[in-house]
Amino acid sequence: MSKKKKATKSSVKRIPKGPYEAELERLQIELVEMQQWVAAEGARVLVIFEGRDAAGKGGAIKRVMQYLNPRFARVVALPKPSKKERGQWYFQRYIERLPTRGEIVLMDRSWYNRAGVERVMGYCSPEQYELFIRQAPVVERLLMEDGIILLKYWFSVSDEEQQVRFASRLADPMRRWKLSPTDLESIIRWEDYSRAKDAMFAATDTADSPWWTVESDDKRSARLNVISHLLSSIPYRRLEPEKVSIPDRPDSNAYERPPVEQFSYVPDIAAEVGGKAQ
Template identity: 60%
Template structure:
């Protein structure tokens, strides 16, 4: 294996900013042309799906770009046609929907963990390509990403979450069990690709051991999948504020403000800098 080059943070942030501006242009085009876009994000736990979705949506209008991350199906949903609860979240004209996991749960966690019967699993593999073909023929632009992470990198990320109080909630018993059944998931993924990686609806694999690279690669590819043009908008000018016309603001003492914790932190920060500066001067005197 050759040398692995990693983007520096400064280059990554510069390129990400450029891509996010293009995502805004893409969203404006989708709205103007009434396109309907579905993007599926699949992959193992801690593969980086959520991080990529976050960077895609950061600068977009949430009214037209929606993230769907469905939980465990209800008893009523379990009695429905399998794809039914996903159909309810498909986009209207001018919208883009990002599925953070999708109907492919049936081919992954449901199969490995025994949440479906063998008959239900096989029926999904047979019917999924037809379902996606229907979506595409109806005019939906369907793009599917598989985030591929190595077992070593997944272990490192799991351990990082375990040791971080702010992210420990991301680790569940299901995650630990899926880690133990790594090989079973590999077999399930290979079978899923064999049935659903079609010419009309292919899977696009994103190598995600390096998070920054995965995000840049995924967003760049997404932008290349939908031909678009920048829509020019009229120059926006802020109107002047109307005259007060006798308005008198109520006294500030009548309002309840949140404590200014930030100001206190800034004050203590400046005090620490002053003390450090004085200390350095004393050290210089000792050196002389």
């Protein structure tokens, strides 16, 4: 990586908030309709989110999941493998978390850890890496042959914008946990990760299971683009919702609520905050 002045403020031109929120709402309504079709048809959808650290994968996943029924959609974000898992076939712990009928699974990083961070950081041997590169396209072909709808997204962010996002995390107590030693190492190893990504694409960007690149310097645009593409890749149709009638509340049958004094309530901090704001 060439020596540059550290970026402290983003220079990215972003889509305005108003149009972004309006389009996001429209797409999220479609996501709910798509999920209803997945559940009704018993389809299985697996979406893999990969990319640079701080590329916006988590924010995109959050917007996809925001209004979906959590009984039929879940996020898989695995920690580093346990001792038992390290003794298994590499793909095994991921296979165990594949979608069942009527379910959508979003993988926040996936088996491609082996082609990225594990290879760059030396967490796997060259032999393990080469075996993975040979097996990954085969595994994905088997999943699709069994009927799983598989989509793979790569979130691409520039080195300048990544630097800005790392700096913002450092100043944010709610997101500082995202600055792991591995994340920070990715700055020093930017070109190593670039070469690893290129090699991964060369081996696993196939006609049946392509990588779809999401330009994510503008997070808002990235979210709209990935959700729109996801929806266009699922052969769903809108189902007419079942008619729901909310019943009238019956008249009280002489029920008397027990005195509030006999229950324990959380302190009303909100009242204090509201009072200070007036």
